[in-house]
Amino acid sequence: MSGQAIDEKQLIGTGLKKRTEEALANDFLRKAVAFTTDKLRTGKRQAMDDFGHWEEWRERARAIRKHVVENLDYYLTQFSDNVAKTGGHVYFCQSGEEAVRTFLDIAEKRRAKLVAKGKSMVSEEIHLNHRLEEKGIEAIETDLGEYILQLAKETPSHLIIPAIHKNKQQIADIFSAESGESFAPETKVLAGYARQRLRNYFLEADIGLTGCNFAVAESGSITLVSNEGNGRMVSTLPKCHVVVMGMERLVPSYDDLEVVLNMLARSATGQKLTTYTSMITGPRREGELDGPEELHVIVLDNGRSAQLGDPVFQEVLHCIRCAACLNVCPVYRHVGGHTYGSVYSGPIGAVLTPLLQQDMKEAGQLAYASSLCGACYEACPVKIPLHDMLVQLRARKVKLGLTPLAERVAFKTYQTAFGNVTLYRMAAKSVYYLQKPLIRKGYIKQGIGPLAGWTQSRFLPMKPKKSFRERWEELQRELKAQGRPGSGASAQGGDRA
């Protein structure tokens, strides 16, 4: 039975409520997420102010991303031709499974035992670590936050700061368990251990695996950004570098790269530029004394192409993975990333997950993990209308008949009642009488059914006997009787409504 409970919790849609409850009950998590997102948000605002002309920049970044996505067939062809001209190898993979098998082939040919990973959401998306483990290949996450989580056997809860939910004591315990030494819960001590430990992995790894922030079509370059330098380490030291990239992660030229790099750093952390931005064009050249001898680039579709040509959702491919929408989302800020049950969390995760998985039943439930306030759209450096997409996803769910029966009946009733004046008036009247058993001193203090959720933390005022419309009519009659001006004009408006 407990096994079943775990499975249900892991289902993206079915387990959503349970995961939400758990997150809300975790005080440390809520405080840590709120603190971090506040900090990132404030940093971004400062960076926007310093940079100036932010709306113009957003519009330019949007135009560039739109152009790339509308011409993906052209730019991917150009990009892959250029990678091949440098001696790199490119593999186009339709599915996650194909990408995993491609990677395993490369690893087996090199008889790889150790893979050092830079941060890569795509490798999480295709669950690569798990498959490497099955083959007896050790894969080490080298981003500090991801390394902590790997040791803790947990998953990231934020795109930029993955271990947002762990405190120093917990990290000290994790490192102590790993090393057999005992560590004080001090940042310096913990970071020092991680540096020395991870350095060894960088030096010994057979393969360095990274994602790709932006690929430049005109030169076949892979752009990686990281603050820690782990991205540079894994793409410099191991003899073989494998890149796994989402197929939309392109810009036409270095000119365009300047725009998106400026937007990415500022939107993600409020930095002017990420500490390390590396543009890798092919494997090491003749005469060079370091750098990987082999470069392999795996280009992944995995549900992305299904959005191309879609009038509503194509724009989701514009995303540059900055996580600014997470930091402003009132839902994310309360529940953190794990609640979403998906690799991508926050507003972008709620939209991207059902689309990539092409699953409206379970993953589609994430469209409800939103207040539709639109803060995500305002924060987005490439102006993706995430709030509209969330509504459209809900509509899709309704059209597919995937909403609960009670909800469908409720909305059907709502439609009938609100579509007819007489019915509406009758319904409004009947609410007054139906609520009576629940009223205590003018309020509903303990609701039943769907009302219970509301009254758990606040009272609901009772519906008064006379509606606003009735009172308005009375008022008008009184005014008319007194011969006051203005009563005639508003009477018209009143009638129409």
Add this chain to the structure above:
Amino acid sequence: MSQGTIRGREAFIANLSSRLGRQGPPAEAPRHPYRGVPDFYKEIERTTEEKIEWFVNSWEALTGKTLIVDEAEAPARVAEWLVEIAKELGVKNVSRWEHEGLKALGLDAALQAAGIGVVPWVPVEEEGGANAGSAAGEAAASQEADSSNWAKRSELLKRTERCELGIVWPDYAVASTGTLVLQCSPQRGRSVSLLTSILFAVFRADQLVNRMGEAFAAITAGKRHPLDYASSLNLITGPSRSADIENDLTIGIHGPGKVYAVIIK
């Protein structure tokens, strides 16, 4: 350089074209009217003096340190500053690019006079350890030679990894962001700016540009083939950092944690 391979492209691209409502990818490059940064941003232009100040402000905001020297005084003062830093931070070995500008400053002699070893980025005779010094011997002993990938790597790489300070001469420096722009080559290893815990960069004031895009424009100008580009181009903006432990800023997590820049006027 042998040609690489491309697999699975035909069906993949055909699907994209069909989703985009056409037979195949456009034969000509698509019209791209919004290429690059907005016009107002291109108009930023400051004098060399202003660019120096701008760079210093950006660099120092990221905990970087700066020395500005006149050309005539450079050999004496740069070496002096470098040795002072090396001594203060307990540096025993220094790695450096094989670069004419650095050689002309006579840094090697100054470092060696202070008892600090220099590892230039040039091929080193493998094994034997005769030139490698005592540090190499110790490190080799601590490696499990058979199973270790690292033990099989080049002597130069191993020596560089043991250095505490790396010296580079960037191609450009970006004033607005405090960024060093480095292209690798056989004489300019990528490891030199990465593996040590201290980074020391020297460049001339006329290498300063206002913004990143000016450096990109200079780098891409006239390039037609991808092999015309350096295999690795790095923008370095301050020290290696992480905020992954409770949002506490940690400096020097993997790459250099202390960064120094010399601007020669």
